[in-house]
Amino acid sequence: MDLEQVNAYMAMVEKSETTTNKPIGNKLKVGLDLGTAYIVIVVLDEENNPVACEKQAASVLRDGVVVDYPGALTIVRNLKEKLEARLGCELISCAIAMPAGTESSIRTHQYVAEGAGFEVTNVLDEPTAANSIYQIQDGVVVDIGGGTTGLAIFQNGKVTRIEDEATGGTHVSLVIAGNYHVSFNEAEAIKQDYKRHKEIFPVVKPVIEKMAVIINQYVNKDEIDTIYLCGGTCCLTGMEEVIEKKVGIRTVKADNPFLVTPAGIAMNC
Numbered sequence: 496m497d498l499e500q501v502n503a504y505m506a507m508v509e510k511s512e513t514t515t516n517k518p519i520g521n522k523l524k525v526g527l528d529l530g531t532a533y534i535v536i537v538v539l540d541e542e543n544n545p546v547a548c549e550k551q552a553a554s555v556l557r558d559g560v561v562v563d564y565p566g567a568l569t570i571v572r573n574l575k576e577k578l579e580a581r582l583g584c585e586l587i588s589c590a591i592a593m594p595a596g597t598e599s600s601i602r603t604h605q606y607v608a609e610g611a612g613f614e615v616t617n618v619l620d621e622p623t624a625a626n627s628i629y630q631i632q633d634g635v636v637v638d639i640g641g642g643t644t645g646l647a648i649f650q651n652g653k654v655t656r657i658e659d660e661a662t663g664g665t666h667v668s669l670v671i672a673g674n675y676h677v678s679f680n681e682a683e684a685i686k687q688d689y690k691r692h693k694e695i696f697p698v699v700k701p702v703i704e705k706m707a708v709i710i711n712q713y714v715n716k717d718e719i720d721t722i723y724l725c726g727g728t729c730c731l732t733g734m735e736e737v738i739e740k741k742v743g744i745r746t747v748k749a750d751n752p753f754l755v756t757p758a759g760i761a762m763n764c
């Protein structure tokens with residue numbers, strides 16, 4: 496998909512948060528994204544058309560690992576029930592994804608999904624899931640979520656390297672909280688308000704630059720010509736420009752980078 500097609504598709508996924516679409520065919524494909532900041536479930540039909548989506552802010556994972564199992568279970572059950580009520584049918588199976596480097600925690604992620612009543616049909620890493628949307632052959636997909644910056648390098652459509660480091664949106668919020676002398680939750684609200692992105696930019700820029708340094712460690716300018724961003728933190732206005740300048744590689748992102756990974760997970764169910 497080119498960026499225009501990605502944006503059109505992601506707009507439909509975003510709309511499915513409030514509007515339930517009639518699925519084509521009988522099979523529903525479900526993607527469960529257990530994140531550090533949000534838990535998201537995306538439902539697609541068998542032709543990958545967005546059907547419905549639900550999300551909830553959560554702090555039941557740390558650095559990509561489930562630290563509050565009962566809390567995670569409750570949220571996933573609630574989201575599943577909400578979606579089933581919207582769709583009028585039971586959701587049977589789902590795919591899940593892990594940040595790279597947390598493979599030893601796959602079981603816990605799986606237990607959460609299974610405890611909520613899903614059969615797990617596929618386990619992916621997050622940037623690879625995101626590439627189901629971008630569909631790049633060569634380049635790097637960088638997924639910056641709440642807790643981590645993860646990246647997957649693709650050559651000829653195949654993943655050649657996966658990395659993940661613990662810097663994400665939580666760190667951005669902590670910096671805002673410190674600078675504005677407000678609570679973490681207030682800082683989150685400021686950060687997620689697009690109208691305030693220009694104002695907070697000088698405060699958050701050093702954290703974005705830290706993310707750029709992480710990316711720079713793993714990408715080779717001679718091999719990579721484009722960085723594709725996704726993950727909720729990439730909603731920050733001007734993020735791609737800071738990374739492009741610091742790393743020296745063209746950097747692009749979908750209009751709504753937040754739902755790219757969850758939608759990509761669902762495509763692989």
Ligand code: ATP
Pocket residue numbers: 528529530531532533534556558559594639640641642643644663664665683686687688689725726727728729730731753
């Ligand atoms: P991880 O992948 O690290 O486990 P996650 O899956 O929860 O975390 P995402 O759901 O991709 O990560 O992104 C969550 C992050 O995106 C949070 O830090 C949240 O504050 C941030 N975020 C969401 N919306 C916005 C916005 N409009 N502007 C800036 N940041 C945003």
